[in-house]
Amino acid sequence: MSLAWISKLGFAAGLIALPATGWAQSVNISYLTHWSPETVALLEAAAKDFSKEHPDVAVTVRAVPFGDLLTTLRSQGGSSDGPTIGGIYDLWLPELAKDKLVAPAPDAVAAEVKSAWPAGVVSAASVGGTLYGIPNEIDVYALNYNKELFKEAGIAAPPKTWAELKDTAAKLTDKARGQQGFGMINSWAAGVVHPFASLLVSNGGNLVKDGKPALDSSQASETFALYEDLIKSGASNPAMATADANTTGPFLDNFVSGKTGMIIMANWWESALKTGMGDKFANIATAPIPVGPSGDKPHSISYSWMTVVNAKAGEAEQKAAWEFLAWLNSLKSGKNGASAMSDILMSMGILPSRTSDIEAHKDKLGSEFLSGYVSVLADARPFPVVLGGQEFSESLQQTLEALQYGQVSAKDAQTNAQADATSILERAAK
């Protein structure tokens, strides 16, 4: 056979094999997240590992800023071409499920989740008893403080009560150096509401009780008053509290650069602190939320994230998406008996929610920074997941920001917050 014929046959064989290669990756699924490029690279690596075992499935990852995540899910999730998988905040689930944008988990996945995750986390990923997502991370709030600033101010230990919090914040405040004792956050709903809610539950109160807003309680009144006191005394400066669409910005910069003595934040910002502080990260420590005058012991707010599957995606895409998620969250996908998802989360300092993952990562979870969060997890109260929850959260954000900037008194803020929450939750429930 001549060389010309061999090359022709080779070319023909290539043409025949080409569609087969295409068929080998016939299912394309996409994963929408708000993670940083470094974390997206880890997810892409995991997706490649999955594709080795499942050559018929190709996973692409797309990231948007946190501030655009819900909008992207809502505007693109309603079509079969939208993202197949989305990472969502549990507060968004009731409305996404109501609008039939997310698919219920298949029975096998639901059974696995119910047996391998804590009941409270499973409940946050369910609506009306139906599981919609595979939980992955759990976040909890605690008091972060700068040990170096504490040492300079002659303070030996973090505050345990609100009285100590006010006293410590006052001692740490140095206006001449542009230093505030206690940092608040604004321009970001969760950043404003979650620290407030953590102080509220540590004072024996609740945001929502039995499905109804409970901001008219005496415990809430004391929490609003605490904010007013901290602002009026100058121990907290709202101009240093702004956040941007990526949940970074001046509030983070001020803590990182040692201009904020204490702040209430969630565990997930460990990676941001490490990036911003370098070796000085060793100065940061974690302590439980200070207890209010009506509280019994430290509590804080927790919330979870999960991955859901687009209900409008094709049958094959949905099947492949659940297979990928089940694998990603399984013990066989990660290192040392952990899931690949938990390895990705731990790279950011985020606590995984699967029971076996917590055990597998216990060494890293014992670090000085994270152990403070793990220790408060048992007494944490889940952020209320109700219909209209996001709007309620944004409304409370506005009220608290108005209080931060001295536009309303603590009493008026409490009255407005309760009235707005009542109207929002009633309308959402209709």
Place this chain on the structure above:
Amino acid sequence: MAKAFRASAGIMLAPAVTLIGVFVLLPMLLTVWLSFQDWSTQTPFSDASFVGLGNFHEIFSPTSVGRDFKTALLNTTIYTALSVVLILPLSVVFGLLVYQREIAGGTALRTVLFSTYMVPMIAVALVWSKLYSPSEGPLNQLLGLAGIGPQPWLSSPRSALVSIVFLNVWQQVGYFTVLAIAGLTQIPGSLYEAATLDGANGREQFRFITLPLLRRTLLFSAVIAIINAVQVFEPVALITQGGPVGSTNVLTYHIRRVGIERAQGGLGSAMAVMLMLSLIVCVSALFAFANRKDSE
């Protein structure tokens, strides 16, 4: 003959009219229809239920929905007014400076002025958010050199909206300067020569020749500046997210939050209709004012 002419005119107009009808008028009519419905953006139009003026009542009510809408409407009005008030005079001043042919580097200056308009908003937002940084921002450092204390810029509800206006003015003024230059080129040089011979000084020439003959250009610029300003979205979405305390929450950003993020399509449409009506009233008033001046 007239019939044939009408038929051929109709045939020639049909493609443009169809396109405008489908892509402009239909969405506008749909938005108006949805503003009278209770509708989730995640459901088909067939699921919408008629609520009459309920959505309009809600957006003007004293509840959080009404309060947020009214704040956004006020913010949009302030943003638009400030933008127009700053951009138009600056564009005329820059136009006059650049139009002077004898000034060396006039073309380079024109290019520099227009280049800000070509920079993508994402780059502008990133750079300006750092310029405005309260602690390490170059603007505050410059003020510090002049002995002025640090300003909160985007971190205070008092200054955040104005800071966004400055950013807008910086980006848009070059475009409007080009429009002003185009207007200046239309003014016959003989008028200035005659005025000079009559003993008119530069200020008088500007007041009695340049400004009156630039009126049409300025009217066009004002309309475009108003429409651009009312549609502001990117700097708010990229930098402030509407905060602090809703001080930069403009209508387009708020409609997106209500209509898409919260899926409240009926309420979002009612807000969009109010925005459209406000714009129509504002632009019509501007034209009426200009026509009255023409008549005088």
